[in-house]
Amino acid sequence: xxxxxxxxxxxxxxxxxxxxxxxxxxxxxxxxPHAVLGSFWRGITTxxxxxxxxATAARVLVGFLIGGGIxxxxxxxxxxxxRLYNASTPFVDxxxxxxxxxxxxxxxxxxGIGDSAxxxxxxxxxxxxxxxxxxxxxxxxxxxxxMVATTLRARPYQRLLFVILPDALPQIxxxxxxxxxxxxxxxxxxxxxxxxxxxxGAAIYNASMMYxxxxxxxxxxxxxxxxxxxxxxxxxxxxxxxxxxxx
Amino acid sequence: MPGPDAYIEVxxxxxxxxxxTAANKHLLAIDHLSLSIPxxxxxxVVGSNGCGKTTLLLCLAGLLKPTSGTVRIxxxxxxKTTCGFVFQNYRxxxxxxxxxxxxxxxxxxMDGSSRQKARQEAADLMTRLKIDLPVxxxxxxxxxxxxxxxxxxRAVIHTPxxxxxxxxxxxxxxxxxxxxxxAIQRIREAIGATTxxxxxxxxxxxLLADTVVALTPRPARIAEELEIRLPRPRSQEVLQDPKILxxxxxxxxxxxxxxTP
Numbered sequence: 001x002x003x004x005x006x007x008x009x010x011x012x013x014x015x016x017x018x019x020x021x022x023x024x025x026x027x028x029x030x031x032x033p034h035a036v037l038g039s040f041w042r043g044i045t046t047x048x049x050x051x052x053x054x055a056t057a058a059r060v061l062v063g064f065l066i067g068g069g070i071x072x073x074x075x076x077x078x079x080x081x082x083r084l085y086n087a088s089t090p091f092v093d094x095x096x097x098x099x100x101x102x103x104x105x106x107x108x109x110x111x112g113i114g115d116s117a118x119x120x121x122x123x124x125x126x127x128x129x130x131x132x133x134x135x136x137x138x139x140x141x142x143x144x145x146x147m148v149a150t151t152l153r154a155r156p157y158q159r160l161l162f163v164i165l166p167d168a169l170p171q172i173x174x175x176x177x178x179x180x181x182x183x184x185x186x187x188x189x190x191x192x193x194x195x196x197x198x199x200x201g202a203a204i205y206n207a208s209m210m211y212x213x214x215x216x217x218x219x220x221x222x223x224x225x226x227x228x229x230x231x232x233x234x235x236x237x238x239x240x241x242x243x244x245x246x247x
Numbered sequence: 248m249p250g251p252d253a254y255i256e257v258x259x260x261x262x263x264x265x266x267x268t269a270a271n272k273h274l275l276a277i278d279h280l281s282l283s284i285p286x287x288x289x290x291x292v293v294g295s296n297g298c299g300k301t302t303l304l305l306c307l308a309g310l311l312k313p314t315s316g317t318v319r320i321x322x323x324x325x326x327k328t329t330c331g332f333v334f335q336n337y338r339x340x341x342x343x344x345x346x347x348x349x350x351x352x353x354x355x356x357m358d359g360s361s362r363q364k365a366r367q368e369a370a371d372l373m374t375r376l377k378i379d380l381p382v383x384x385x386x387x388x389x390x391x392x393x394x395x396x397x398x399x400x401r402a403v404i405h406t407p408x409x410x411x412x413x414x415x416x417x418x419x420x421x422x423x424x425x426x427x428x429x430a431i432q433r434i435r436e437a438i439g440a441t442t443x444x445x446x447x448x449x450x451x452x453x454l455l456a457d458t459v460v461a462l463t464p465r466p467a468r469i470a471e472e473l474e475i476r477l478p479r480p481r482s483q484e485v486l487q488d489p490k491i492l493x494x495x496x497x498x499x500x501x502x503x504x505x506x507t508p
Contacts, residue, residue, distance in 0.1 A: 142340075144334050144339040144340045145340060145342065147308075147310055147332070147340075148332065148334070148340050149357070150310055151308050151310065151329070151330055151331070152329060152358070152405070153327075153329050162353070162357065166342065167344075242344075243385065244343030244385060244387060
């Protein structure tokens with residue numbers, strides 16, 4: 001399988017090379033591979049690439065932690081309390097249908113153009129993902145598992161800590177995986193829309209303003225690589241921590 | 248008719264569920280049922296599907312509030328009694344994030360023991376009962392019979408005075424069924440809990456119990472109470488006893504109700 005994957009990668013780069021070097025596609029849209037590589041190398045030698053990755057990663061991390069924390073906390077609350085769960089369903093569905101980019105101006109108004117507006121947008125988007133999945137996980141604990149604890153006269157906190165939370169964990173992990181990749185998207189978008197000096201989104205935007213397409217490609221490939229890496233990481237964590245999924 | 252040495256007393260119990268098909272209507276699951284179970288007895292409750300026998304068991308466990316009437320265990324409300332409960336669906340009653348040993352030990356650390364001490368006690372219980380399970384594995388890797396055995400051990404680790412079994416063999420194949428039936432007899436003998444088994448399998452009911460109570464189709468009332476005077480321990484061969492055939496007939500007629508269409 002690994003060999004086939006390398007083969008496919010080489011084929012894709014091959015097609016890219018043919019299209020670019022033969023000038024079938026203008027370098028304005030599709031720069032030559034060596035130009036992209038050169039731009040990548042320049043980014044490394046000037047350390048600009050690390051500054052951008054660092055800035056984006058920091059925003060993703062802080063936003064995800066804040067949003068995830070709030071999302072899990074309120075998700076447990078909503079999922080546990082049946083009345084609130086039933087009442088809140090249409091609101092949650094409504095709110096998650098609103099694209100975060102539509103709310104971005106509000107964050108801008110509230111937090112200004114600094115980092116806090118971007119972090120707030122990331123926290124909002126990833127928090128909502130975490131909330132929805134936590135609610136789902138908590139609300140769908142098999143009643144039998146709770147009854148077992150009830151027959152043992154478990155206190156409410158024990159029921160929550162020893163039965164409901166572990167049982168919701170597989171769904172919470174699904175939340176973590178979607179929320180993290182969503183957080184990267186929102187980070188890049190907000191960096192493009194809200195002017196800033198550092199960040200992958202800002203780098204892509206600035207490059208495109210100056211028609212430096214090869215720099216745009218470096219940004220795109222970097223974003224993809226980061227998303228891919230995070231996905232591998234969370235998939236590994238999922239296997240490790242929720243080994244009983246689908247059992 | 249509460250007896251003098253009754254341990255579990257069910258007095259004039261009725262349970263009604265809201266009817267989903269009609270507003271403001273109720274489905275009567277249990278209809279003025281009284282039952283008294285002496286300390287240490289093994290009672291089987293039989294009835295056709297949906298007759299309300301599980302409802303009765305949930306009331307005994309304090310998991311369901313009766314609509315009227317009372318349940319008392321040693322004179323107090325079942326909600327204040329710690330009982331052992333084994334559900335039919337072991338998949339949804341065991342905790343897949345805990346190893347087999349931790350599943351069995353859970354009632355102890357829930358009650359304040361340290362994890363280590365609880366594990367030790369669980370291991371000791373298994374040695375005492377001569378039960379061998381792959382304790383360090385996760386329950387979903389075990390066979391159905393082994394999983395239900397895990398659930399059974401978890402239900403008795405804290406030596407409850409009442410053991411409630413809701414179709415514990417219902418989801419098992421024939422082989423593990425007889426194995427677990429033997430385990431139930433042995434474990435109960437060892438801990439001496441007053442036991443109520445709910446089942447629709449008459450052989451299983453007769454084989455395990457001192458008394459078999461047959462319920463009518465919904466709403467449940469007591470249709471028949473049969474004392475099973477057979478020596479213990481009982482194995483499959485007991486079912487060859489000629490008395491059994493007559494008992495089964497009586498129970499069968501009783502649980503189908505006299506006015507069957």
